Amino acid sequence: MKAAKRKPGVGARVERVEQREDDEARFLERYRPGVYPRPSVTVDLVVFTVLDRLLHVLLVRRSEHPFKGRWALPGGFVRVGDDRGDQGEDLDAAAHRELLEETGLSHTTSNGIFLEQVRTFGAPGRDPRMRVISVAYYALVRPTLVPRIRAGGDVSHAEWFDVAELVDPASRRAGGTELAFDHAVILDAALAKMRADLDRTAIGFELVPETFTIQELRAVHEAIRGEPLDPGNFRKRFLRSIEDGVIEAARGKRPTASKPASVYRFVRPPRSDG
Amino acid sequence: MKAAKRKPGVGARVERVEQREDDEARFLERYRPGVYPRPSVTVDLVVFTVLDRLLHVLLVRRSEHPFKGRWALPGGFVRVGDDRGDQGEDLDAAAHRELLEETGLSHTTSNGIFLEQVRTFGAPGRDPRMRVISVAYYALVRPTLVPRIRAGGDVSHAEWFDVAELVDPASRRAGGTELAFDHAVILDAALAKMRADLDRTAIGFELVPETFTIQELRAVHEAIRGEPLDPGNFRKRFLRSIEDGVIEAARGKRPTASKPASVYRFVRPPRSDG
DNA sequence: GCAAAAGTGTTTAATTTACACCCATGC
DNA sequence: GCATGGGTGTAAATTAAACACTTTTGC
Incomplete structure (x- = not known):
C-alpha cells in the first residue's frame, strides 16, 4: 500500500479508514465464535x-x-x-x-x-x-x-x-x-x-484427448446428449470455432477404418480466472 | 409398505433387505458424530x-x-x-x-x-x-x-x-x-x-404484477438485460407463449398515456415439484 | 473394386432482426 | 388535430436441419 501524501480531504478519509480498521482488528482479536450447532x-x-x-x-x-x-x-x-x-x-x-x-x-x-x-x-x-x-x-x-x-x-x-x-x-x-x-x-x-x-x-x-478428430468430438457430444448428430452439420458448426480461435489444426493425421482424419487441438483460453 | 407374498426368490431378497436395515438401525443407534471442526x-x-x-x-x-x-x-x-x-x-x-x-x-x-x-x-x-x-x-x-x-x-x-x-x-x-x-x-x-x-x-x-401489459413485461426484460428491446419483436415472441399456454389474456385494459393496453396473466405451471 | 468414413455442397425451413406503418386514445 | 404508444406486417439476414454427393483410404 502506498503512503498517500496528506492532502486535507484525503487525509481525513484515510484516518477514518484506519480508525475503522483498528476497531475491526480489536473486534476480531476479542471475537470468540458462538457455540451454535454447525452442519x-x-x-x-x-x-x-x-x-x-x-x-x-x-x-x-x-x-x-x-x-x-x-x-x-x-x-x-x-x-x-x-x-x-x-x-x-x-x-x-x-x-x-x-x-x-x-x-x-x-x-x-x-x-x-x-x-x-x-x-x-x-x-x-x-x-x-x-x-x-x-x-x-x-x-x-x-x-x-x-x-x-x-x-x-x-x-x-x-x-x-x-x-x-x-x-x-x-x-x-x-x-x-x-x-x-x-x-x-x-x-x-x-x-x-x-x-x-x-x-x-x-x-x-x-x-477428448489432447489432439482429436472431429468425429471423436462428435462422439462425445452424442454421448452427452444421448442422440446422434448429423456429421456434416456438426463439422460446419465446429469449423466455425476455428475462426473464433477456440481450436486450431494440429500436426498429423489419425488413421481410421477408412480415410485418415485431420486432428485438432483445443486452444486453452488465457486463464482469465473467474 | 406392502407385505410381499413369500415366493422363494423374493423371500430371500426381503430377508436380505431386512437384515441390512436392521444392521443399519443398530449402527445409527450407536453412532456418535466425531469432533472434527465444522464450518x-x-x-x-x-x-x-x-x-x-x-x-x-x-x-x-x-x-x-x-x-x-x-x-x-x-x-x-x-x-x-x-x-x-x-x-x-x-x-x-x-x-x-x-x-x-x-x-x-x-x-x-x-x-x-x-x-x-x-x-x-x-x-x-x-x-x-x-x-x-x-x-x-x-x-x-x-x-x-x-x-x-x-x-x-x-x-x-x-x-x-x-x-x-x-x-x-x-x-x-x-x-x-x-x-x-x-x-x-x-x-x-x-x-x-x-x-x-x-x-x-x-x-x-x-x-411484474399479477396481471400485466406486454410493455410492462418488456420493461422488466429491458431492466434485467440493461438494453432496449424492439417492441414489435418482443410482442411477437411473447404472443407465441400464449399458444404454449404459458400466459393467457386477462379481463380489462390498462390505461396508458395513449391507447389502453391489453392485460395478461401468467399461468402458473401445475407445480411439478423439482 | 468396394466398404466406410472423411469432407463438401445445396436446398429448405425456421428464427432473428430491423424497421415501416396503421390505429385508438387522451389531451 | 396531434402526440403517444399499442398493435400489425413485411422484407432481409442469419441460423439450423436434412440430405445428396464426392474423395480418400484400407482391405
Missing part, C-alpha cells in the same frame, strides 16, 4: 467420462453404514481448520483433493481435470447420522486417464456405470443400483447442468 | 426488483463488526438442529426465512416470492471471524411489494441500489458502496445466473 459440509463428485461412446459416471461402493453395500458418489468432508488462523481449504480445492484421493490420480493429473460446481444439497435427513450439507461438483475425465484410476482410501471398490442405464428408473431398480443418500437426485442435477453447459461453453474438449 | 453455513440473498425501469438490489448496512457500516447482502445462519432427532431446516427454507426476517414481509407473502439457488461460496478467509460457507440465492420481488419492505432484526437500515451503478467499478468506489465480505462477487454471480435464466425459464413474470 458437516462435504463435497460430492459426479465424475463423468465417455467409454464405448456412452456417457459413464464413477461410483464407489460403500463399505460402511449407512447404506453399506450400496453404490454412491465419491466425496468427503471439506477441511475446515480451527477458525482462528488457518480456516482450511477452499471448496474447489476440497473437490480436487477428493477427486485425487478417490481416484488415485496424481496431483498434477487431477489438477488438470475440469471441475464445475453444480448445486448445494442440504435437506435435513439426507444423511441419517447427522446434518450434512453437500456441495456437488461434476468432473470431466478424459478417457485416456481412465485406465489409471484405482479406487483409493476407504472405499472397497469403484466402478464406471453407463449413465443412461443408471438414470432409467426401470433398469435402476432391476440392476440393484439404487444409489445411497440422495445421490440419484444429485446425479440428475449434474447431468442437467453438464448438458446445459455443453452448448454454452467449451466443456466438450475436456472429454 | 458455519449461511444463506446470502440477492434480492432483485425493478424500480423506475432499472434493476435494483436490496442491501443492508452492517451494524456490527466485521465490515461495520458497510453495505452487505441480507443473509443469516442456516438452522441446523442437534444432529439426532431434528436436523433443522432445509436450505430453501432458510432462504425463505431470512427473506422474511430481513424484509419484514409476511410469511404468506414471502412464500410467494421466487427464490433460486445461485452457487455456494466458501473460500477460507471470506469471513475474518471464522470459516463460513455461504449458499447464495437470488430472489425476485414484485415492485408492488416493495413499499411493504422494512428492514427488520439486527440491521440498522436496508436500501435498494441501482444494480448498474453498483456493478460499475468506477461508481462503486466513488459512491462508497464497496460491499462487505465477498458480496460483490456473489452479486455478480447472481446477476449472471438470473440473466441466463431469463431466456430459459419464466422468471420474467416474477417481477
